[in-house]
Amino acid sequence: MSASERPPGVSAPENRLRERRPPPAWDQGARSVVLLIVGSAIAALSFNALLRHTGIPPGGVVGASLVIQKAIGLEPGYSQMIINAGILLACGFIMGRSFVLKSLAGALLLPLFVVLSRNLPPLTSNLVLAGLCGGAGMGLGIGLVLRGGSSLGGFSAAAAAIHRTTGMNIAHALILLDATVLIAAASISSVELALVGLVGTVVVGQTARSVLTGFNRSRVALIVSSRTDEIREAILKKIPLGLTILDGRGGYTDTQHDVLMVVMNPAESVQLKRHIRAIDPQAFVILLDASEVRGQGFLPHV
Secondary structure, rough: OOOOOOOOOOOOOOOOOOOOOOOOHHHHHHHHHHHHHHHHHHHHHHHHHHHHHOOOOOOOHHHHHHHHHHHHHHHHHHHHHHHHHHHHHHHHHOOOHHHHHHHHHHHHHHHHHHHHOOOOOOOOOOHHHHHHHHHHHHHHHHHHHHHHHOOOOOOHHHHHHHHHOOOOOOOHHHHHHHHHHHHHHHHHHOHHHHHHHHHHHHHHHHHHHHHHOOOOOOOEEEEOOOOHHHHHHHHHHHHHOOOEEEEEOOOOOOOEEEEEEEEOOHHHHHHHHHHHHHOOOOOEEEEEEEEEEEOOOOOOOO
């Protein structure tokens, strides 16, 4: 689907970025390394300052390492290395050597930072604060690593291997693995810690996804109306926004009509709805959330 067309004389809103040329390959590689190091450090610091002392398991290998520490007293950083090594060894037979090499640096770097910062004093003893802030910090670090094109291995690698061998959906495999950690935490520590860990696991995932896809949210509107020309004129000149005209056909009436597609920021969607309501209260409008919009007038392609 093509980017929304912007008429001559109508400039893009100020909060949108101009098109830029993609960075050279060497710059992309350096960016990936920097994000891997910074992301691993942030995740490790969040773990040691917020989760370790409270014993909250935020799912994944990190959560499993806290359960192991509670059970046998092994330093979490060391157990993370052991678990990651076992997962990557198994993945080597299932997924191939290239998959293992791609995940190796992150799988070792995060536990290394955890060991180096293990004496960091706790920031809070409040379980809820520790679970929420620790989960957000872990998610931020993981998201930065993923945004750089790297991987921390761990349960995501194990889920990929499970998917390859059994056909199970990767998301379902991750839920199963995280649930196993939380159930173990509930049996060894307490149900309360496991419940806070569940909240932390959700926060980790949501934060990582937000960092990966970007915080720059947009909305997409699809508009079907008998007064398309008037709505188009209002969109182009009164808001103003660009738009794309799509060919549509009624499934029941079998008649041809135009469908207007408009991409905008959330604030502009309020103006759009107001203009449509004034012109054609019977118009059919679908508003969709978009996490990433790239191209002319929006984010650059990177």
